[in-house]
Amino acid sequence: MSWPALDYPKWKDTGDSLHMWAQIVGKFRLAHTPWVNHSWHATLYADAQGLTTGLVPGGYEVRFNFVSHQLQVLSVNGDSAAFDLRPMSVAAFDTEFKAALGQVGAPTDYHHFPNEVPDPIPFHQQTAMGSYDPVAAHDWWRAIAAMAPVFQKFRTGFLGKVSPVHLFWGSFDLAVTRFSGRPAPLHPGGFPALPDAVTQEAYSHEVSSAGFWAGGNGAEEAMFYNYAYPVPDGFADAPAGPEGAYFDKDLGEFLLPYRVVATADDPAATLIAFLQATYDAAADSASWDRAALDCAIGEKRVPRSL
Structure with a gap:
């Protein structure tokens, strides 16, 4: 596999959006997974099309698909839901993510403040339009x-x-x-x-x-x-x-x-x-x-x- 060039100035705004969106998805996994030493239970993993939570207790998986540019929610019962990754606010992503979780019967409760950022603002209050460069x-x-x-x-x-x-x-x-x-x-x-x-x-x-x-x-x-x-x-x-x-x-x-x-x-x-x-x-x-x-x-x- 070739290693692509990365241009931080071109990436920054998209990266800021993905950082918050990944926190929302990660917090879903965190909320529904027993604690593992060193917070290893909360992380995301690279896979063949993007980043995944892996299987979350209850039988759910969430994937950022950077090939089709979708956020996908999957259930072991065969149900699935998805929405397009595109320029949107953090609040809009949070709303659409909860709707997708509901479509497959997954719980929609998780902590609604970001971590490791100064002056954290609840996700639903981050209404400024975000960036997404595919x-x-x-x-x-x-x-x-x-x-x-x-x-x-x-x-x-x-x-x-x-x-x-x-x-x-x-x-x-x-x-x-x-x-x-x-x-x-x-x-x-x-x-x-x-x-x-x-x-x-x-x-x-x-x-x-x-x-x-x-x-x-x-x-x-x-x-x-x-x-x-x-x-x-x-x-x-x-x-x-x-x-x-x-x-x-x-x-x-x-x-x-x-x-x-x-x-x-x-x-x-x-x-x-x-x-x-x-x-x-x-x-x-x-x-x-x-x-x-x-x-x-x-x-x-x-x-x-x-």
Whole structure:
């Protein structure tokens, strides 16, 4: 699969709409799924046509289809409903989503305030017209579809606890997180519109977390990242991997511009090099038990040796 070019200025307005729309869909999953450690029960996943909730208890699935540009609601009883993704307000999306849920018999209750944004406004009060550029949305999804298998491959090189490859709708980033197994200091919290208890449970143990976001928050282009919590001494001074990668002191993370990966002769190898180098930085600086936690990247049809 080719890696599309991503233009943050052209994406931004569509991205702002999708961020809020994804929060609405994610909150439906959150409201009807038992809590899983580190909020893994609330996320979205890349699939062959867009982003999906997977199967929500009760027998429902919601998908952003970036091929047909529809929001689809499916039920295991065979019912389905959909509406077009198009320029619309957050309030209008919320209304149409609830109607689609009702058409398949799904519950329509969920929390109606966004998370991880300053000064959150209830979805039904966000009546300003939003943007939706189908080309920008499709390119963003194709980029995620190209990188997700690379994150999955990187995930196989670890024997310890590791998250799925999933998209957090609050921060609107694709992520995969490795855990040392050791408890971490209590996180101070402080994220906007996010209960500290959620943050503290998410960071209850030492992590090395890698991912991708499409720009904003101090980086006005699409970026891959890696951060550690707690931040160990020497982390920022470690090698960042491929040319173009660097440590951003303001964000406290290693960054690699998406364009460096997308235009590389071997994008997957370039991304793996960044993920491995920055994980090495976290694990070595914090003295993780790498002999017990690390392993070779998985091979097809080859079980792990005992």
